[in-house]
Amino acid sequence: MSRSRALLQTLVGFDTTSRESNLQLIAFVRDYLASHCVASELIYNEARTKANLFASIGPVEVPGIVLSGHTDVVPVDGQPWSVPPFELTERDGRLFGRGTADMKGYIACVLALVPALVAATLRRPVHIALSYDEEVGCLGVRSLLSVLAQRPVKPMLCIIGEPTELKPVLGHKGKLAMRCDVHGAACHSAYAPHGVNAIEHAAELIGELGRIGQRLRDKQDARFDPPFSTVQTGVIGGGKALNIVPADCRFDFEVRALPGQAPQAVADELRAYAEQQVLPRMQAVSAQSAIRFTELSAYPGLMTDQHSEAAELIAAFCGSRAFGTVAFGTEGGLFDAVGIPTVVCGPGSMDQGHKPDEFVSVAQLAQCDQMLHSMLNALR
Structure with a gap:
């Protein structure tokens, strides 16, 4: 939990509003992964002002699991924040800051898991996929998916960590x-x-x-x-x-x-x-x-079959078969369209997303850590 919180503090400190570059955050993640001997692949936009990141841990010759998140956040302009939006503030069991719920909290938990992933003997790989410009039309992830679509082995599951209060979501419009x-x-x-x-x-x-x-x-x-x-x-x-x-x-x-x-x-x-x-x-x-x-x-929309392997896996990881849908869109339909079964499950609630004083609870962050460790145990 302390590692996830520390990483979230760093991630929130990068102003990755969609109109801005995300390269400072991507460079931090690349260097963090490199410090654990994990190589990253960067896929830039045409102007090279933004980039997706893709990294793999474990045996890439077999299907694995993608942990996917977008790095951009919505603007804070004109919103009455009571705390600095690009600094992490803890109060009453809540962690405030732009992107804490949508969706840097999930990314922090994924990165916190890296040392344990590297130390484990994995039967299947875990891939980390970070995108840009999701908030303005799911634009950046498309070039990343074009690269993945050419790979001989496709992942068996993608978990997109948009805030669902860690309830497994199989569909959206x-x-x-x-x-x-x-x-x-x-x-x-x-x-x-x-x-x-x-x-x-x-x-x-x-x-x-x-x-x-x-x-x-x-x-x-x-x-x-x-x-x-x-x-x-x-x-x-x-x-x-x-x-x-x-x-x-x-x-x-x-x-x-x-x-x-x-x-x-x-x-x-x-x-x-x-x-x-x-x-x-x-x-x-x-x-x-x-x-x-x-x-x-x-x-595109997303509707993963509740009887699919992807649904069974996320149910096992988060301990719930209470599958649901969400009103907001995600990159999930795009992953699904290239043949990667996808579910949405992440810490926090979209009720806090896009608002002033956005937050994720400490309890939700800890629960996300637990879910990811359950995934790790299943892959040993």
Whole structure:
């Protein structure tokens, strides 16, 4: 426990907000692993300002277990923190700091296990996978998975340590985030019919999104909350002045789809409605009118079979078969898509994630240490 806490203190001290580089943290982990004679592989982004890290302990010629976490955290801007966000503060059995729950607490426990992993005679390997830019669309892990997909031996299980209060989670929804740009034609508002009001046509598209969302409620899965796929518009902007018919409007929307449902189908349906119903009326007034859709981010859902080997393993490690789902997304669907069975199980609660005074309890950190030692004992 003291090792996990000390490592968490160091990890929280690195400001790895997604807009910043994570290389200082990655260098620390690389050097820490090297001090225990464990080599690391770094996979950089194009600008070489960020990197994923992958390291293996044990016999890599047989399938093993991946312990996976993302190194980036969400911003603290404008949040009323009562403690310094990038310093670890302990109070009343809680460890405060940005990323303590989401998800540097888990990474600290994984790193704390390294000396015991190195000292053990493992029948199967343990892999450590750290990614960047998870918080902005699960972007960084994709290049790491491209490398792993080419390896001759795939892991038998990936444990993603997002905060689940150490309850085994087998599923979450997939997500698609889209931007729609509507371009019309400006004119004086006194002659509004001579222009093409981009805001009004954007509003029509948003209304259609709402109707699509209502239809998605027909197919439900009681394992999720809410039990159906959802659509929502989260950002909108347009217009210059009330007496000018607005030429431009932009809105961002997202689809969170049940596993097995394709979120892209919603975007395709809205695009067809725009091209067949809305755009012809706009272009009848101004031929330069246009509607453009741009994908902002996407990741697949996850639904691991509760009778699979992966589910049995995580149940044995954490001592519970009370499998659940979570509302938030993870990198799990991406691991699963390249043939690596995946579960989500980590210390802390997402109720604390992304908030001021984020924390993980000391008890949860200790319980995570126990879970990982159970895994180690099963691999001896």
